[in-house]
Amino acid sequence: MPNLIYLLLVLLGASPIVANPIVITEIHHSPNILGGEFLELHNKSQSAVTLSKWKFTKGIEYTFPEGTILEGGAYLVVAKRVKVMLDEYELGERQQVLGPFKGRLKGEGECLVLKNHLGEEVDRVNYKDKATWPYCKKKVACSLQLINPAFDNRIGQYWEVATPSPTRPNTPVFTPHLLPIIKHVDQHPQVPKSNEAVTIVANVRNAKEVQLWYQVVAPGSYIALEDSTYQTNWMMLTMLDNGKEGDLEANDRIYTLKMPPSLQRHRHLIRYKIIAKGDSISIAPRQSHPQPNFAYFVYDKVPAFCGYSFDSLRTLPVCHLIAKSNDVQYLIYEHEARTYKATGTVVYNGVVYDHVGYRSRGYNNRHSRRKRNLKFNFHNNAKIEVVNNQGKAYTTRRNKLVLSGGWLLDNPNTHGLSESVLYRLFRLQGTSASHADYLHLRVVQHQEEQDSVEGDFWGLYLMLENYDGDFLKTHDLPNANIYSYKPFKVRHKSNQKIGLQQKKYVDWDSSCYQQHSIEWWKENLDWENYLGFLIGNELIANKESGYRKQHWWTEYRHPEKGWQFFPWDVDKTWTSSRIKSTISSGIFKAVFEHQALEIAYENELRSVLDLLFNEEQMFQLIDEQAAFIYQPSLNYSFVDLDKLRWGHEYEGSFENQIGQLKRFVQRRRKFILQEILHDSIPDTPTITYHGSSQYEVDALKFKIGNIDRETIQAVEWRIAEVNKKDQKLHSETDPKIYEIVTKWEGKYRTPFETLLSLPLGAVQPKHRYRIRVRVQDTIGYCSHWSEPIEFIPQKMPDYYGTALVINELLWQSKDGLEFIEIHNPSTTTIHLAQFEFKAGIHFKFSDTALIKGGEYCVLTNNSKLFKSEYGFEANGSYQGKLSNKGERLMLYNAFGELVDSVHYVTYWNGNTQECTSLELVYTTADNALAANWNCSVNVQGTPGRINSVLKETSDTLQRLWIMLSILLLGVGGYKLKEKVIPTV
Numbered sequence: 014m015p016n017l018i019y020l021l022l023v024l025l026g027a028s029p030i031v032a033n034p035i036v037i038t039e040i041h042h043s044p045n046i047l048g049g050e051f052l053e054l055h056n057k058s059q060s061a062v063t064l065s066k067w068k069f070t071k072g073i074e075y076t077f078p079e080g081t082i083l084e085g086g087a088y089l090v091v092a093k094r095v096k097v098m099l100d101e102y103e104l105g106e107r108q109q110v111l112g113p114f115k116g117r118l119k120g121e122g123e124c125l126v127l128k129n130h131l132g133e134e135v136d137r138v139n140y141k142d143k144a145t146w147p148y149c150k151k152k153v154a155c156s157l158q159l160i161n162p163a164f165d166n167r168i169g170q171y172w173e174v175a176t177p178s179p180t181r182p183n184t185p186v187f188t189p190h191l192l193p194i195i196k197h198v199d200q201h202p203q204v205p206k207s208n209e210a211v212t213i214v215a216n217v218r219n220a221k222e223v224q225l226w227y228q229v230v231a232p233g234s235y236i237a238l239e240d241s242t243y244q245t246n247w248m249m250l251t252m253l254d255n256g257k258e259g260d261l262e263a264n265d266r267i268y269t270l271k272m273p274p275s276l277q278r279h280r281h282l283i284r285y286k287i288i289a290k291g292d293s294i295s296i297a298p299r300q301s302h303p304q305p306n307f308a309y310f311v312y313d314k315v316p317a318f319c320g321y322s323f324d325s326l327r328t329l330p331v332c333h334l335i336a337k338s339n340d341v342q343y344l345i346y347e348h349e350a351r352t353y354k355a356t357g358t359v360v361y362n363g364v365v366y367d368h369v370g371y372r373s374r375g376y377n378n379r380h381s382r383r384k385r386n387l388k389f390n391f392h393n394n395a396k397i398e399v400v401n402n403q404g405k406a407y408t409t410r411r412n413k414l415v416l417s418g419g420w421l422l423d424n425p426n427t428h429g430l431s432e433s434v435l436y437r438l439f440r441l442q443g444t445s446a447s448h449a450d451y452l453h454l455r456v457v458q459h460q461e462e463q464d465s466v467e468g469d470f471w472g473l474y475l476m477l478e479n480y481d482g483d484f485l486k487t488h489d490l491p492n493a494n495i496y497s498y499k500p501f502k503v504r505h506k507s508n509q510k511i512g513l514q515q516k517k518y519v520d521w522d523s524s525c526y527q528q529h530s531i532e533w534w535k536e537n538l539d540w541e542n543y544l545g546f547l548i549g550n551e552l553i554a555n556k557e558s559g560y561r562k563q564h565w566w567t568e569y570r571h572p573e574k575g576w577q578f579f580p581w582d583v584d585k586t587w588t589s590s591r592i593k594s595t596i597s598s599g600i601f602k603a604v605f606e607h608q609a610l611e612i613a614y615e616n617e618l619r620s621v622l623d624l625l626f627n628e629e630q631m632f633q634l635i636d637e638q639a640a641f642i643y644q645p646s647l648n649y650s651f652v653d654l655d656k657l658r659w660g661h662e663y664e665g666s667f668e669n670q671i672g673q674l675k676r677f678v679q680r681r682r683k684f685i686l687q688e689i690l691h692d693s694i695p696d697t698p699t700i701t702y703h704g705s706s707q708y709e710v711d712a713l714k715f716k717i718g719n720i721d722r723e724t725i726q727a728v729e730w731r732i733a734e735v736n737k738k739d740q741k742l743h744s745e746t747d748p749k750i751y752e753i754v755t756k757w758e759g760k761y762r763t764p765f766e767t768l769l770s771l772p773l774g775a776v777q778p779k780h781r782y783r784i785r786v787r788v789q790d791t792i793g794y795c796s797h798w799s800e801p802i803e804f805i806p807q808k809m810p811d812y813y814g815t816a817l818v819i820n821e822l823l824w825q826s827k828d829g830l831e832f833i834e835i836h837n838p839s840t841t842t843i844h845l846a847q848f849e850f851k852a853g854i855h856f857k858f859s860d861t862a863l864i865k866g867g868e869y870c871v872l873t874n875n876s877k878l879f880k881s882e883y884g885f886e887a888n889g890s891y892q893g894k895l896s897n898k899g900e901r902l903m904l905y906n907a908f909g910e911l912v913d914s915v916h917y918v919t920y921w922n923g924n925t926q927e928c929t930s931l932e933l934v935y936t937t938a939d940n941a942l943a944a945n946w947n948c949s950v951n952v953q954g955t956p957g958r959i960n961s962v963l964k965e966t967s968d969t970l971q972r973l974w975i976m977l978s979i980l981l982l983g984v985g986g987y988k989l990k991e992k993v994i995p996t997v
Contacts (some may be wrong), residue, residue, distance in 0.1 A: 034058035035083065037125060037138045038842055041156035041177050042118035043149055046101060047511055048094030050118045052125065053179055053800040057162045061977065069136070071126035075114035083109070088180045098179065108180040117509065120149070121393065138166050143394035145169035145195065148302045158183040160192075170194050170295055181508035193220040197298035198307060204363035206313045207279045211272040212259055215252060221291040223252040223268040228306070229284035233460030233687065235337045237356055238305075238368045252287070265367075277311045280457055282335055283356055284308045284367065303392040308358070308365040311334075312420075315453075316462060318470045318654055327644060329453040330400055333360040333469075334371065334389075338458040345373045345385050345874070353390050359397070359414070361452075366397055373569050374415070382420060384472065384659045387454075389414040396483070399476060402450045402641050403748060409486040412771035416454070418472075420582055425661045427670050428652045431587050433638045434674065435553050436477075439580055441753050442621050443487045443545030447478040453651070472655040473642055480567045480579050481505040490571065490786055494518065495579075497567045504567060504665050525576075526599045531607050538604070539574035544617045546578040550596040551689070552626050553586040553679060557596060566596075574751050590680035594688065609793060615691055616795040620787075624683055624733070625753040631678045633736075637749045639671050677714040695725065695788050695796040696959040703768060710778055710806045710908075711844070713771040717786050717799075720767075727789040728765050732757040737781045737805070752783055772860035772950055774847025774907025778808035814843055814912040818933065818940050819902060820869070822917060824895040825929040825953040830882060831895045832873040832956050834984070835913075838936045840866040847907035852914075853900045858892035871956045883956055915940055930954035932961060 039053035052073070056062050063065075064081040075091055083089050092098040093110035104110055122141035129135050140146055146169035149155045156177040160951045164171040169195075173186035196216040207209050217223050226247045232234050236243050252270045256263030259271045276283060284306040287297045298305055315323050334341075336357030344355060353370025361367070370390035391397050396410035398607060419429025432449055439446035455469040462469050478484045480495050482505050494514045495505040521537065534540075567579040578597065605611040625631070628888070642651040646670065675758055699719045705712035717728060731753040757775040768784075776782050783801035795802060820836035833854070837843055845862035849855075856872055864870045873879040873887040874894065899918030906912050917931060928948035932955070938945035951962035 032888040033136055035062055035135055037136055038159040038162055039156055040140055043120040045154050048097045049101060050093040051098055051179055052091045055082040055162050055860050056085055057089055061085055064129040070128050072123040073114040073116040080103050080638050090179045102179055147172055147174045147299060148394055149174050160186045160188050168194055183850055190277045190292040191219050192293050193291040193295040194218040195287055195289055195295055198287055198297055199996055207276050207277055207311060208274045209277050210274050215268045215287050217268050217289045222290045224288045225250045225252050225270050226284055226288060227285040228281060232280040232457050234520050235335055258809045279311060279313045281311045282308060304367050304395050308361040308367050310365050317464055319465060319657055321649055321654055324759055325647060329451050330362050332452045333455045335457040341458050350717055352777060359389055361397055366391055366395055382555055384418040387416040400745045407487055409483050411483045415477040415479050416474040417477055419475055421586060428473050428642060428655050430639055431668060432475055435583055436633055439549040441751055442548060442625060444549055445577060450475055450476045466658055470640050470658055472658040473651055493572055495567050495569045500750045521576060526602055526603055528606050534604055537575050539571050539577045542577040544614060546580060546617050548621055551594040554590055554592055555594045555596045556585045558594055587677055590677050591684050612793045619690055626682055630751055632675055633749055635671060635674050660836055694794045695790045697797045698786050698788050698799050700786050700799050701804055708804050710808050711773055715769045715784055717767050720788055724790050725788045726791045727760060727762045729760045730769055730786050731755055732782050732784045735781050735783050773844045776806045777908060778806050781805050814906040817912050819913050819915050821932045821954055823930045827896050830875055830878050834873055834956050835870045835882050837864045837866055839869055842866060849905050851903055851905055853902035854891040854893040869957045
């Protein structure tokens with residue numbers, strides 16, 4: 014591992030001086046005024062440079078207009094809003110301010126690329142809100158400024174923050190001295206144990222001496238950032254680049270230090286920083302950062318608690334809070350609502366997050382509980398990476414860590430199980446809701462760890478998501494404002510079209526309880542999300558106040574779909590099974606003045622009861638979530654230790670708590686069917702299987718029965734994957750499958766066929782599926798879903814689609830038109846359902862697509878232009894663009910198997926050819942070989958018909974000559990996995 018770190022550090026080196034005359038010298042990414050973002054360019058040469066048709070191609074989009082000239086030594090600004098720039102900074106006509114640019118400068122970091130009129134890269138800055146880059150506090154007006162235009166602006170340490178100074182030199186931060194550059198710092202091991210040697214390495218340029226300063230934080234003696242001792246209690250060691258004492262190679266600018274093993278003691282936090290001295294001094298991390306030091310936490314092993322070992326229990330992520338005992342008492346037990354009055358250190362999964370704010374969270378009676386809910390406030394440039402219950406990290410890091418003690422209605426007995434189940438329930442049936450994952454919390458506030466209830470162990474907690482920008486990223490939702498009540502708050506400000514967003518919210522807020530047309534509701538509500546929100550609350554019998562401004566949930570307007578609701582306040586759930594949910598009752602009442610919308614709600618609620626909220630599926634869900642903290646085969650589990658830590662008064666065992674949730678499901682389902690749902694619905698249909706006995710994927714047929722064609726207007730089929738019978742119930746790496754997740758569906762209106770033939774690709778071989786059908790009457794009511802048929806489809810040994818060849822490519826034309834032609838040289842029709850291009854371009858064929866023997870299928874990037882050029886319709890329009898430099902194209906069949914792949918290039922022996930369309934010279938030729946391709950005789954190609962190069966070789970002699978050439982060129986060859994086709 015140290016050798017790998019060494020190699021990475023060597024590769025991270027960079028030259029400190031660059032020769033480009035045009036450089037980005039200032040970046041204002043987080044202005045205090047709307048539209049105040051800007052970039053500044055500087056011409057550091059003495060000669061004027063013409064910028065006509067230069068472009069920013071990454072980060073933002075902007076093309077410089079004709080006639081743009083940047084004089085030698087001058088500055089130019091590209092602004093988000095030109096008028097804002099002129100007014101805010103009182104800029105005159107002599108200052109060049111251009112714009113507006115498209116996109117936005119992201120506060121968390123962005124890669125900016127400037128290219129000249131030839132498409133050549135002139136400058137690139139990949140600024141970040143972390144590591145060696147300076148930190149801009151959001152409440153302070155500051156911009157990133159290059160300290161010297163002669164220095165390499167790709168290096169974060171050559172930038173500082175200062176008051177914005179567009180079109181002027183960065184005088185406040187300017188320095189003529191070439192700073193030492195601390196490129197990268199790493200350590201091994203990341204989580205050391207007592208008396209274990211720790212190696213720290215740093216890639217440092219332009220330094221005469223490199224020092225490491227360290228601070229030891231003993232348990233029970235926490236040093237906070239604001240303490241005076243933080244500034245003074247440091248010890249110095251010298252890092253080496255002499256090839257000795259652990260340093261691998263002398264004078265390679267990789268400095269090494271082995272920390273004395275005696276420093277590593279159990280439960281001790283070791284902070285350190287790197288100081289490089291040359292003509293001036295550089296410190297890493299930057300001392301202006303909220304985390305002005307690196308750190309590691311020495312930990313040997315989680316000890317027993319009250320004599321009970323954790324070794325045999327299911328592994329949960331361990332989270333340590335290291336803090337002062339007095340701060341823990343004040344912030345968590347006495348608390349001051351919604352304020353982070355002190356900081357501590359969080360160690361989660363072995364990673365140290367230093368100087369983090371924390372507090373108790375919740376209202377009123379929640380603060381009277383012994384086991385408090387907690388909230389941690391991480392720094393934007395050091396967000397926490399959270400793992401889910403299966404041990405996989407979420408793709409988005411979190412600024413907030415929200416911990417729930419797992420209490421609903423003052424009942425701690427489920428240890429968070431009721432919450433984890435209900436949030437999963439919301440997500441399964443269509444609502445964007447928080448993920449809920451367990452962790453094992455420990456608080457280091459005393460000198461000794463103690464094997465007792467007064468020790469470090471703080472029990473089980475659920476990690477919930479904060480409804481903010483990180484939540485939107487995790488759930489693949491567009492960036493937009495998030496609002497909440499109790500009290501009113503804009504929980505997340507997107508800074509995108511903020512005026513329009515606020516107007517839409519005011520309009521929504523003032524009118525959502527009023528009666529409107531169906532069209533208004535469908536335009537303003539994300540209907541799928543809203544149904545999931547209502548149904549989720551109905552299933553768990555949420556009896557919070559129905560008045561929107563007294564109940565805590567969040568509202569978010571999806572830019573394309575309308576208003577969405579994110580559930581949060583769930584204290585009053587899982588109690589009385591014989592009530593109607595009161596959540597959102599005001600909006601609910603206004604919406605369902607329309608019978609059609611009320612019927613749609615009932616249809617969906619009935620569907621959820623059939624597919625998810627039933628004994629089989631819900632018992633599986635409850636057992637799956639319980640398994641993370643409860644192992645009935647053992648004498649004790651995490652729930653028992655949590656009970657012991659907090660002294661919960663149980664009503665029976667945890668097994669009894671699981672049973673109560675299951676009994677609630679049974680009672681609640683019965684109540685909804687009898688008291689809430691309309692019973693004048695069509696009879697439930699039946700289905701029978703009419704396909705092949707082996708359930709081959711291309712011969713699956715099902716027939717509907719027990720229907721009255723006179724009263725039915727539509728039939729709807731659905732297929733879902735379910736768990737195989739022999740699958741283990743609680744597999745860590747393979748979470749359970751739920752029938753409500755649709756894999757294929759088809760809805761057919763009158764007149765409809767009673768026999769359904771499943772298209773190829775609807776199901777995958779060797780998976781277990783359920784197929785169901787329901788009908789809809791002429792009023793709009795849907796029946797229950799039929800009893801299912803379960804089946805495991807099989808695939809015949811034939812390679813589906815093997816005969817297909819990519820036969821022609823138009824990769825460049827004067828009007829931008831492109832196409833790809835696929836040919837079926839066989840005599841058999843090939844069904845293309847769910848076939849897909851996954852590389853180069855992106856296109857998935859429909860369920861009815863096919864290509865007959867001897868025929869062609871043509872895909873294009875512009876259907877309208879294609880028809881105008883060739884006089885017939887293309888078979889589809891793909892996403893993406895064929896690269897003019899060449900790329901790989903890969904076609905897969907419905908089962909994810911590679912059918913055909915070519916890698917074309919547009920040059921040969923380094924020379925670009927005047928060739929825009931490539932054709933295969935012979936229909937049975939191996940399209941992996943470059944010799945089998947040629948430029949089309951027609952400049953625009955021959956889509957949908959025989960290739961032009963093939964026509965020219967129609968006589969026997971020429972055809973034999975081509976075959977001989979192919980044989981000669983292909984001697985010893987074989988079909989390549991990646992076909993490389995240069996033009997010839």
